[in-house]
Amino acid sequence: MGLLAGIGVLAFVIILGLIIFLVAAMWKVYVKAGEEGWKCIIPIYNAVVLLKIVGKPWWWIFLMIVPFVIGAIINMSAALNGTVNPVTTLIAFAVNIVGYVYVVWTYNMLSKSFGKSEGFTAGMLFLGFIFIPILGFGDARYLGPYGDKAAFEAYGQKGRFDFEDDKFSN
Numbered sequence: 001m002g003l004l005a006g007i008g009v010l011a012f013v014i015i016l017g018l019i020i021f022l023v024a025a026m027w028k029v030y031v032k033a034g035e036e037g038w039k040c041i042i043p044i045y046n047a048v049v050l051l052k053i054v055g056k057p058w059w060w061i062f063l064m065i066v067p068f069v070i071g072a073i074i075n076m077s078a079a080l081n082g083t084v085n086p087v088t089t090l091i092a093f094a095v096n097i098v099g100y101v102y103v104v105w106t107y108n109m110l111s112k113s114f115g116k117s118e119g120f121t122a123g124m125l126f127l128g129f130i131f132i133p134i135l136g137f138g139d140a141r142y143l144g145p146y147g148d149k150a151a152f153e154a155y156g157q158k159g160r161f162d163f164e165d166d167k168f169s170n
Helices: 003-031 037-041 044-053 060-080 086-113 118-127 128-137 149-158
Strands: none
Touching: 003 037, 003 044, 003 128, 037 044, 044 060, 044 086, 060 086, 086 118, 118 128
């Protein structure tokens, strides 16, 4: 029993150390982007600041969170009603995919903002514990949203974002 407790304590210390290391790495990413590092540790607010870093409006947070909430509601409702079937599971899965698309898109814009490629984005998604510290502690420099500060400022002067087109403007 004592051996298992020792292994548990060791695992806890290793995981805690990894969490502290990753928070420090993300702190450095925020500082490189001109934000205060402490902003990375406040839940939800950290995502709003990250959206600012990558050049997207604050309300994108809803595009990332709402699909997961809707998917969870669909799954819970089906489970409580005893109507869990492949159709409700597929609908919940499809709704969650929308949330994942926005999360992946945000990570891609983050890597672009530091001059990295789509391969680096994949690394951040699948091996974040390696690639986020590379971004934070490495020699990557913040180039502005999308990695092109001039283009981003041009959009900002027009009062639009990149997904807004002139044909939809009044």
